Amino acid sequence: MNDLDIHFGAIRAGDTDAFGQWVAGAESRLRLSLRTFAEDVDVESVVQETLLRVWQVAPRFVPDGRPDSLLRLAIRTARNLAVSEIRRRKPEAFDPAMLERSSRLEDITVPQVEADPMLREAILRCHDKLPTKQRSVLAARVESSGAEHDRDVAGRLGMTLNTFLQNFTRARRLLIECLRKLGIEPLAEVA
Amino acid sequence: MSPEEEALVESACTAWRPRATDGRIRFHPAWHDLDAGGRREVFERTVQLRALEQALDSGGMSTTARAVLARITRRA
Secondary structure (H helix, E strand, O other), X not given: OOOHHHHHHXXXXXXXXXXXXXXXXXXXXXXXXOHHHOOOOOHHHHHHHHHHHHHHHHHHXXXXXXXXXXXXXXXXXXXXXXXXXXXXXXXXXXXXXXXXXXXXHHHOOOOOEEOXXXXXXXXXXXXXXOOHHHHHHHHHHHHHOOOOOHHHHHHHOOOOHHHHHHHHHXXXXXXXXXXXXXXXXXXXXXX | OOHHHHHHHHHHOOOOOOEOOXXXXXXXXXXXXXXXXXXXXXXXXXXXXXXXXXXHOOOOOOHHHHHHHHHHHHHO
């Protein structure tokens, strides 16, 4: 896997396109690094807040010379955010071992993922096989890019929120079933 | 999983998140109503969904990435 720090110089200079490329490569590994917190924090919120903070601190960040230093900073930031949220919401449930898991930058292990080289082609093929209604709900949520509540996305399609969610569930299941028939898992973490 | 739980899980898998008055990103309201199993399901389902979204996007970006970039470019 390529070292994502190749984008660091441009990110530090304020290049949002470079940051977008870095995020495209970093997001899945950042998210997977938070699996142990999934019951205690809304990982999607933590991932988004972390990416915003990485963008803000990047101009002042000094890489340690090892690969993926910006991603390791992101993972540490995300873990610290997750721990802070747990302490704030449920102080009685706070486990000091969590702090240990979010310690030194050089100790951060970056999860490795195995992307099937045929994945994109297979997803597009399976996507094209979806019934029209399921394809439209999937496309509508992707196009909204997290800017709208599902209720508003559903309204644009003339659906109730429940109908939209049922169609979305069906779309996701059909896509995954189709991919599995082709022998492909959308994202496999390397042990 | 009951239909109600299923709807909560699917709702929480979107990249949309409410914002606090200070701009911080808050948890999805549906996430609060889920038990531990439901929250784990949200995590696993979101991992898969974002990979699908990245493959369907010409720039290789998920809805999470698009949401974050939209905030950054609005600020710039």
